[in-house]
Amino acid sequence: MSDAADAFRDAFQNSKHIVVIAGAGLSAASGIPTFRDGGGMWRSLEATALATPEAFNKNPSLVWQFYHYRRTKALEAKPNAAHDVIAKMSVPTYLRKVAPAAQSFHLVTQNVDRLSVSALNALLARPDSQAELATKHTVFRDSILEMHGRIYDVKCTACGFCEEDRTDPLCPALGAADASFNNYHDAGSKDVHIPENDLPRCAACGALARPGVVWFGEKPYHLDEINSIVYKADMCLVIGTSSTVRPASTYAYRVQRHGGKVAVFNLAPSEKDEQADFVFSGPCETILPSLFPELA
The missing domain is CATH 3.40.50.1220 (TPP-binding domain)
Structure with a gap:
């Protein structure tokens, strides 16, 4: 030494x-992408800009597609x-x-x-x-x-109920949107919009769910x-x-x-x-x- x-x-x-x-x-x-230090891009979008409450409120379809990608990478990974x-x-x-x-x-x-x-x-x-x-x-x-937080947690935007769910995909619409891209760096050539009702829902009350992670601007x-x-x-x-x-x-x-x-x-x-x-x-x-x- x-x-x-x-x-x-x-x-x-x-x-x-x-x-x-x-x-x-x-x-x-x-095999977990380091979005901040390793290029920081996903489908030609700034990945860190998607990890905010504001981004989710504006376009939950896009943010859920991003987190579907992150969940998939995590499910494939080994320590x-x-x-x-x-x-x-x-x-x-x-x-x-x-x-x-x-x-x-x-x-x-x-x-x-x-x-x-x-x-x-x-x-x-x-x-x-x-x-x-x-x-x-x-x-x-x-x-x-x-x-x-934890990438597999799914948290309700209404009642706050949170549970771990490793289902892949979480809902059929996320799987279909994912399959429509040839690769994850598709330069943003198309926007797959998923209606809010087809995005992951709370298992307790049925409201729209969000990824159970801490976003920029939220308290760890x-x-x-x-x-x-x-x-x-x-x-x-x-x-x-x-x-x-x-x-x-x-x-x-x-x-x-x-x-x-x-x-x-x-x-x-x-x-x-x-x-x-x-x-x-x-x-x-x-x-x-x-x-x-x-x-x-």
Whole structure:
């Protein structure tokens, strides 16, 4: 290992309260598009402009088609090696191999793809993990906080009822609209309009439903709990995010402000790298297993 890697490992080994702040780069190797950093286009439209309440109110047909695409990509995806390393950090008996002083671990993810949850569930389903957990007990309680919601949740615009639904497509009209395009970068050559009554509906009251994710301009989930976690953290790993969206972009600085260490893992350099204690450039699915071979 390099001197920087050794110094990071030493700091991590002595950490007691560890938090990971994850962004889209964590799931890039799993085939989830990074719309903000990877071109940002869908059917020649700015993808981030579709992720707003205003866009949905103006054209729910178009927004639902966009989220149908995102749901399809997420359903096809599998956790990658970086997800797997982070999943093992959620299990005390694994984490203490690399951080023997660890008392808590949390993953605060901006991703809605649920791949971190899938990686942890797959780990806990392994026979060796079941035997270990039966004698050593549990994962860290509520270790994964999905602050921007979950891509498979369908939420009512009227009564607020929300449930997970992995049906693909959610409704026949979305499947038909999807099939009418030759590819997802069709340069916007045609607009497939789906009548509102044919879009996904609430299972409880029948009103128009929306994707159960947090859009730009909406309040993220779990903020009070995340603030408490960040306040006591002495080690923060920033993985796969350029730290441009608040409030997640502030968490690393807040850990440093009370004496904690920050390590950044990102494919491309970020303007905030110089503020970090450790910076590792490259694909996180390669770097994390190399830094933590005990968890690979």
